Amino acid sequence: MKTLWGKPVAEAVYLQLEEESARFIKSTNHVPHLAVVLVGSDPASSSYVEMKEKACDRLGFDHATYRFDESVSEATLLSLLSKLNDDPVVDGILVQLPLPDHLDTTKILDTISPQKDVDGFHPINVGNLLLGNPSLVPCTPLGILKMLEYYEIETSGKHVVVVGRSHIVGKPIAALLFQKGWDATVTICHSKTQNLRDITSLADILIVAIGKPLFITPDYVKEGAVIIDVGINRVEDAGRSRGYRLVGDVDYERVAPKTTAITPVPGGVGVMTVAMLMNNTLQAAKKGRNEAEILA
């Protein structure tokens, strides 16, 4: 059994991005710029934004975080997004989720220009992804693809079962893996799936993104399967100074011996997401500059 750590994969991505962005900055005189919108003071959201800022700093990208009180109006956010869309200095825009209930998340995300939509959530990017056209791809699924590539896990002709159908993980990873090039046969499961265990037990590669701590036990897993655990869940742990520990959706300790390879939590897929956001920011910057040159 092999543990699929995210760190070496993320480091390889960062090294490549460092080279690529140095070449880009030299040839265009433009520094990639990420704009982040953060509403409220949720500690998890604030810490994700901090990680994104640090990653920009590491690569020498410019960044600006627009912070708003929980009570901010939708009109204020829409007006900011439209300014950022029109600002040629800004290459990537992301709105940190979740947003408070009074805000229409779909309307806000759909306002971001598809060319600057570094989270890959805009319907145009989602449509292009499904069609197999070049697009900005959501960061977590893109990170999973990088991990599969790095660890040379064959997907062609394999049966991939994805548990979870969120816009952020389940749907896009399923839609990516059945594209030409990846060539997997994909089954998607969700909370209404009947006989889930029978289906997951058929998976050569099982990808789990449900947000249920330690849900997948050995009886859900085929002998020799590869497991990608996307879940990040806090469970109470009085033994830790912070009072909790992080676990995945898969019961790693019990499931790992049955697998060929498995991602740990923490330290697996989670490590990849910010690296792929940086990748998307650079790709958006490159595409933006090409288009600016064509128009000039």
Ligand SMILES: NC(=O)c1ccc[n+]([C@@H]2O[C@H](COP(=O)([O-])OP(=O)(O)OC[C@H]3O[C@@H](n4cnc5c(N)ncnc54)[C@H](OP(=O)(O)O)[C@@H]3O)[C@@H](O)[C@H]2O)c1
């Ligand atoms: N950077 C990262 O590594 C990263 C990024 C994103 C998310 N995550 C983590 O991944 C997990 C999932 O997040 P998400 O945003 O994708 O999830 P989400 O939006 O909460 O959706 C959960 C999905 O799981 C399905 N589900 C829930 N219980 C199930 C069950 N018992 N059996 C089968 N399917 C079930 C739901 O089905 P229905 O559609 O029928 O409700 C839904 O499709 C969370 O732990 C989250 O923290 C990690």
